[in-house]
Amino acid sequence: MNRCAVILAAGQGKRMKSAGPKAMCRVLLKPMIDWVIDAVRGAGIEDICVVTGYGGEQLCAHLPEGIVTVRQERQLGTGDAVRAAAEFIGRRGGSVVVLNGDAPLIDSGTLREAFEKHTQEGNSVTVISARVDNPYGYGRIVIDHRDGSLARIVEEKDADEQEKGIYEVNSGAFWFDSADLLRSLEGLRGDNAQGEYYLTDTVAILRKAGKRAGVYSTANSSVVLGANDRAQLMELNQIAKRQVLAGLLADGVDIPCPDGVIIGPDVKIGRDTEILPNTILSGATVIGEGCVLGPNTTVEDSVIGSGVVLDNVKCERARVMDGADIGPFVHIRPNSEIGEKVHLGNFVEVKNSAVGEGTKVSHLTYVGDSDVGAHVNFGCGCVTVNYDGRAKHRTTIGDNAFIGCNTNLIAPVTVGENAYTAAGSTITEDVPAESLGIARARQVNKEGWVRGRK
Numbered sequence: 001m002n003r004c005a006v007i008l009a010a011g012q013g014k015r016m017k018s019a020g021p022k023a024m025c026r027v028l029l030k031p032m033i034d035w036v037i038d039a040v041r042g043a044g045i046e047d048i049c050v051v052t053g054y055g056g057e058q059l060c061a062h063l064p065e066g067i068v069t070v071r072q073e074r075q076l077g078t079g080d081a082v083r084a085a086a087e088f089i090g091r092r093g094g095s096v097v098v099l100n101g102d103a104p105l106i107d108s109g110t111l112r113e114a115f116e117k118h119t120q121e122g123n124s125v126t127v128i129s130a131r132v133d134n135p136y137g138y139g140r141i142v143i144d145h146r147d148g149s150l151a152r153i154v155e156e157k158d159a160d161e162q163e164k165g166i167y168e169v170n171s172g173a174f175w176f177d178s179a180d181l182l183r184s185l186e187g188l189r190g191d192n193a194q195g196e197y198y199l200t201d202t203v204a205i206l207r208k209a210g211k212r213a214g215v216y217s218t219a220n221s222s223v224v225l226g227a228n229d230r231a232q233l234m235e236l237n238q239i240a241k242r243q244v245l246a247g248l249l250a251d252g253v254d255i256p257c258p259d260g261v262i263i264g265p266d267v268k269i270g271r272d273t274e275i276l277p278n279t280i281l282s283g284a285t286v287i288g289e290g291c292v293l294g295p296n297t298t299v300e301d302s303v304i305g306s307g308v309v310l311d312n313v314k315c316e317r318a319r320v321m322d323g324a325d326i327g328p329f330v331h332i333r334p335n336s337e338i339g340e341k342v343h344l345g346n347f348v349e350v351k352n353s354a355v356g357e358g359t360k361v362s363h364l365t366y367v368g369d370s371d372v373g374a375h376v377n378f379g380c381g382c383v384t385v386n387y388d389g390r391a392k393h394r395t396t397i398g399d400n401a402f403i404g405c406n407t408n409l410i411a412p413v414t415v416g417e418n419a420y421t422a423a424g425s426t427i428t429e430d431v432p433a434e435s436l437g438i439a440r441a442r443q444v445n446k447e448g449w450v451r452g453r454k
């Protein structure tokens with residue numbers, strides 16, 4: 001049977017006080033909308049429609065390929081948002097799961113199990129719910145005690161005292177029979193406290209039409225948590241952080257002190273790697289075994305080998321091979337590949353460059369737009385001068401070359417294999433292999449000069 005998903009993300013999230021759409025607010029540095037999309041895809045559903053509205057351009061620019069988007073012109077409520085996707089749903093038929101873009105902790109297993117229950121019970125709609133300690137702000141699940149089915153969902157602002165005492169709440173994720181959903185949307189009335197078209201009202205409408213409504217209640221209450229404001233966003237971050245760290249610890253990653261440690265949900269880390277305080281790992285980062293990362297280290301969308309040390313490092317979209325020893329205070333910028341057992345030391349910046357195996361760049365050096373061979377030694381304070389004010393040019397350095405202290409390499413330029421540059425040289429022409437390039441004025445000593453000046 002056909003299965004598709006509709007994710008509601010048109011809301012501004014006024015209470016978030018953000019300039020962008022709420023679904024782009026991040027949990028563990030990953031936008032909430034991406035958490036929801038990954039959960040849906042993890043449940044084997046690839047046919048996904050996102051309803052956009054406020055900040056829709058920003059959202060559309062961010063969404064991965066293959067996602068359909070529709071626009072809800074005015075944010076008239078969750079039921080109205082689903083209406084914007086009516087054509088998408090109608091064309092697919094079968095079953096559709098509708099989810100909130102601001103409830104990131106929903107997971108694939110829950111979506112799958114809820115779907116099983118939905119089909120087994122022959123429901124028109126099955127809501128995913130959980131019991132929470134503080135139900136304030138959530139839609140309450142009202143059960144029909146005659147048969148345990150779902151009678152209706154009451155929003156906080158429309159609930160009476162008795163209903164407010166219900167702790168079972170709506171996650172905002174539902175499985176629907178697509179045709180039944182479309183028919184019930186026509187029956188929505190905005191006659192409630194907020195004057196909105198509530199998706200939750202479809203439950204009572206479907207029951208009135210003689211259809212069955214069910215509940216899939218999950219024991220994992222974080223699944224239902226949504227973020228409407230920054231305080232809830234922080235709470236979600238804390239819950240997600242605990243979950244991610246617990247998973248890593250169970251896999252043999254060493255995190256002796258989690259202070260300031262933020263690790264994204266998609267980061268992979270090998271066993272015996274130690275994560276020290278203030279280390280932030282995000283995106284599609286992969287880290288090998290037996291590394292020491294931190295303190296004060298940021299790694300974004302990078303692949304790090306095994307036995308690597310990153311001490312006070314910022315590394316973006318780069319690759320670092322096994323046994324590299326990096327830091328302290330090193331910046332590795334995008335499109336760099338740092339070879340095996342390379343050492344980058346104090347205040348070194350590497351950008352868009354390959355650095356070969358065993359090369360040492362120990363202090364105060366900039367390597368940009370360069371192809372550096374293996375076992376090269378950079379003295380202190382070297383600069384690859386890659387920019388002439390108009391265009392960027394590359395520097396090439398052969399294996400085993402020795403770049404003397406304070407060398408400027410004016411690109412485009414090549415230093416051959418086993419060649420040397422003399423300290424203090426500004427190299428504007430290629431240095432052939434096995435040669436010494438000297439490009440500086442010869443020293444003149446003026447003897448007695450100081451006495452004469454007096």
Ligand code: UD1
Binds near residue numbers: 080137138153172228
């Ligand atoms: C909603 C549910 C509530 C549930 C809670 C779970 C309704 C009426 N209420 O409440 O029962 O417990 O989620 O977190 O559905 N959106 C649109 N267009 C709109 C309005 C909202 O796309 O016109 C999107 C929002 O961007 C958001 C989602 O729908 O991603 C939920 O909307 P929100 O206003 O946050 O609903 P809640 O008040 O949290």
Ligand code: CA
Binds near residue numbers: 100102226227228
């Ligand atoms: Ca919400």
